[in-house]
Amino acid sequence: KRWFAVIGNPISHSFSPTMHETWLKQLDIDASYIPIHVEQNNLEKAVESLKLLGCSGWNVTVPFKEDIIPFLDEIDDSARGIGAVNTVVKTLDNKYVGFNTDGLGFVESLGSILPEQNILLIGAGGAARGIAHAFNSLGYTQLTIANRTLEKAKVLVEELQTGQALTLEEAENTLDTFDIVVQTTSLGMKTSEASLPIQLNRLKENAIVADIVYNPLVTPFLEEAKKNNVRTINGLGMLVHQGALAFSYWNGTKPDTDGMIQQLIEQIG
Numbered sequence: 466k467r468w469f470a471v472i473g474n475p476i477s478h479s480f481s482p483t484m485h486e487t488w489l490k491q492l493d494i495d496a497s498y499i500p501i502h503v504e505q506n507n508l509e510k511a512v513e514s515l516k517l518l519g520c521s522g523w524n525v526t527v528p529f530k531e532d533i534i535p536f537l538d539e540i541d542d543s544a545r546g547i548g549a550v551n552t553v554v555k556t557l558d559n560k561y562v563g564f565n566t567d568g569l570g571f572v573e574s575l576g577s578i579l580p581e582q583n584i585l586l587i588g589a590g591g592a593a594r595g596i597a598h599a600f601n602s603l604g605y606t607q608l609t610i611a612n613r614t615l616e617k618a619k620v621l622v623e624e625l626q627t628g629q630a631l632t633l634e635e636a637e638n639t640l641d642t643f644d645i646v647v648q649t650t651s652l653g654m655k656t657s658e659a660s661l662p663i664q665l666n667r668l669k670e671n672a673i674v675a676d677i678v679y680n681p682l683v684t685p686f687l688e689e690a691k692k693n694n695v696r697t698i699n700g701l702g703m704l705v706h707q708g709a710l711a712f713s714y715w716n717g718t719k720p721d722t723d724g725m726i727q728q729l730i731e732q733i734g
């Protein structure tokens with residue numbers, strides 16, 4: 466029987482096992498998916514063990530997304546640019562290939578968007594990097610990265626060879642030029658209004674505002690956006706779509722994402 470896993474530390478909070486087990490059952494695929502807690506200094510041994518025990522593919526979560534790279538046979542373009550892997554696929558010739566579906570999953574969670582739309586990413590950390598590379602690889606080049614530390618935004622723009630870097634203040638003052646605004650900083654999880662990375666007073670009419678955080682489902686940033694009657698998107702779509710992409714790499718078929726988002730809303734609710 467084929468089996469899949471997710472490795473991380475901590476791992477008990479992960480929604481991936483519920484998600485993948487549900488999809489495997491729905492699609493009548495005879496396989497299972499298990500969470501594995503790995504100690505910091507045991508990553509190499511854990512990867513060797515997964516290979517030895519015939520794991521068909523696994524997800525990688527914090528804190529191993531970068532560190533796992535040397536233990537894999539090949540790295541796909543989606544992971545190379547970002548320097549982080551969240552999905553490992555065992556190929557037919559027994560090679561272990563690293564992919565990154567986080568950023569691509571995020572872009573899919575937005576639904577249909579146009580290549581010429583102006584996109585503002587707030588933050589320049591690991592999450593922002595993944596999303597910026599995904600947008601870029603899909604041909605969305607009107608990218609602006611705004612960050613508290615401007616230098617980090619500049620580094621990312623240079624790496625992408627497209628787009629522009631702004632301070633948070635500059636982004637706030639030119640907010641009405643952006644069609645899609647994405648909050649990727651760690652402020653998303655805090656609950657006081659003082660924790661907004663930028664104020665949303667100048668939000669464009671019909672803008673889309675997204676936050677990559679899914680717990681809480683409505684972050685302070687999204688709450689503020691909702692006051693402007695714009696479409697808001699929480700991080701649940703990213704979680705589900707990154708999982709769905711991994712699932713399709715392993716099983717050759719796409720699972721039901723909308724139903725899974727509903728199921729998780731009820732669970733997190």
Ligand code: ATR
Pocket residue numbers: 587588589590591592593612613614615617649650651652662
């Ligand atoms: P992740 O991997 O989740 O993206 P990270 O790499 O630590 O986490 O990045 C955190 C992001 O949140 C950075 O863009 C950080 O800004 P700096 O580069 O200036 O540190 C941003 N961030 C964290 N705390 C912030 C705050 N109080 N105000 C504004 N931005 C903040």
